[in-house]
Amino acid sequence: MILRPSISISISRVAISLMLLLACLTADAQKLFRLEKDSIPLMRGFQVSFDLFGAGQMMLGDYGQYEAALRLNLHDQWFPIVEVGYGKANHEEDPVTGIDYKTQAPYFRAGVDFNMLKKKHQANRIFAGFRYAYTSYKVDIWRKDFPDPVWKWNTGFGVRDEQCSQHWLEFVFGIDARVFGPFHLGWSVRYKRRLAHDEGNLDKTWYVPGYGTWDSSALGGTFNVIIDI
Amino acid sequence: MMRRLLFFLAVAWVACSCTSIDCPVQTAVRTYYALQKSDQTTDTLKDTLYIASRVLKGKDTLLLDKAITLTTFSLPIGYANPEDTLCFRFRNGSYAATDTVWIKKENIPHFESVDCSATFFHRLTAVRCTHHAIDSITINSPTVDYDPQTIHFYLYLKSRH
Numbered sequence: 562m563i564l565r566p567s568i569s570i571s572i573s574r575v576a577i578s579l580m581l582l583l584a585c586l587t588a589d590a591q592k593l594f595r596l597e598k599d600s601i602p603l604m605r606g607f608q609v610s611f612d613l614f615g616a617g618q619m620m621l622g623d624y625g626q627y628e629a630a631l632r633l634n635l636h637d638q639w640f641p642i643v644e645v646g647y648g649k650a651n652h653e654e655d656p657v658t659g660i661d662y663k664t665q666a667p668y669f670r671a672g673v674d675f676n677m678l679k680k681k682h683q684a685n686r687i688f689a690g691f692r693y694a695y696t697s698y699k700v701d702i703w704r705k706d707f708p709d710p711v712w713k714w715n716t717g718f719g720v721r722d723e724q725c726s727q728h729w730l731e732f733v734f735g736i737d738a739r740v741f742g743p744f745h746l747g748w749s750v751r752y753k754r755r756l757a758h759d760e761g762n763l764d765k766t767w768y769v770p771g772y773g774t775w776d777s778s779a780l781g782g783t784f785n786v787i788i789d790i
Numbered sequence: 791m792m793r794r795l796l797f798f799l800a801v802a803w804v805a806c807s808c809t810s811i812d813c814p815v816q817t818a819v820r821t822y823y824a825l826q827k828s829d830q831t832t833d834t835l836k837d838t839l840y841i842a843s844r845v846l847k848g849k850d851t852l853l854l855d856k857a858i859t860l861t862t863f864s865l866p867i868g869y870a871n872p873e874d875t876l877c878f879r880f881r882n883g884s885y886a887a888t889d890t891v892w893i894k895k896e897n898i899p900h901f902e903s904v905d906c907s908a909t910f911f912h913r914l915t916a917v918r919c920t921h922h923a924i925d926s927i928t929i930n931s932p933t934v935d936y937d938p939q940t941i942h943f944y945l946y947l948k949s950r951h
Contacts, residue, residue, distance in 0.1 A: 657905065709870065714869075766901070
């Protein structure tokens with residue numbers, strides 16, 4: 562089991578860093594984050610969105626996720642958001658290594674976006690934000706029997722229903738633009754950092770629902786269809 | 791401004807779609823032996839050592855051939871056998887002695903990625919041997935993985951060697 566130092570320590574570090582950052586904000590920066598004083602009400606409604614990128618991955622490849630989000634619009638400036646999804650991987654008999662990998666589980670993310678445009682009350686937005694995310698999932702990994710290279714006996718390889726979990730943070734930068742009426746299209750690019758993870762008896766897993774594959778790239782992305790409600 | 795941002799995001803999105811394969815460069819899982827004297831100083835092999843093991847269909851396979859003047863050596867470890875049986879043969883002129891070493895272990899499937907070959911790590915639980923040329927053998931570090939720096943066994947030979 563690999564449980565990175567501790568989720569509470571990791572979250573504390575992030576919280577302290579954010580508090581120090583806020584404390585260090587200059588007057589200009591504080592002005593940037595202050596709600597604009599105008600006649601526009603604070604509550605500007607909700608948006609629901611669906612990620613087409615993850616769904617495309619699911620249809621075209623052997624892993625991906627279906628994901629929807631509900632975003633609150635506060636004065637066209639702050640957008641608290643909850644994203645929920647269902648990630649799935651079904652990689653059958655890799656052509657090189659012969660390994661099968663299966664997992665499927667729900668996940669959620671919660672965070673906030675900030676509209677970076679100077680003129681905030683317009684249909685298009687550029688935003689930056691962050692998400693905290695969590696998933697609990699089980700994996701099956703196995704391979705057909707293969708001979709030990711020295712002793713030559715057939716060897717089975719695999720684990721079934723290994724219980725795993727992961728906490729992570731995502732830093733988001735994106736845009737959304739109104740297409741017509743209440744419909745928007747938007748892109749986002751995400752930089753992901755794992756906070757803590759538990760892979761049971763495994764040292765590593767491959768696809769983590771909502772996080773994607775675990776490789777050297779810490780980047781991810783979404784392509785969203787967004788509807789104002 | 792918006793066009794530049796769209797271009798930047800499109801490039802970043804393509805970058806997000808790329809994947810890389812990060813299999814370890816060192817993928818040999820072997821056990822490492824160090825020869826030691828009873829006073830815990832390094833010993834050197836003076837006889838010629840052959841190490842073999844019985845494999846499938848009763849055949850023997852040579853794991854170490856004509857080793858001499860060594861202070862350390864490494865051997866493969868069975869993927870899934872609960873116990874490996876190794877035959878150590880010492881020769882020096884007319885002198886010959888054979889010892890059998892039994893190594894008990896737990897075998898742990900090790901997964902890196904679907905792109906990396908299936909392999910096993912091991913946890914050594916016990917070792918025993920006969921005592922014709924070998925005085926004793928002890929486990930120094932029970933965890934066997936990709937690390938080539940760890941000495942897993944200390945091998946103590948009888949004083950004539």
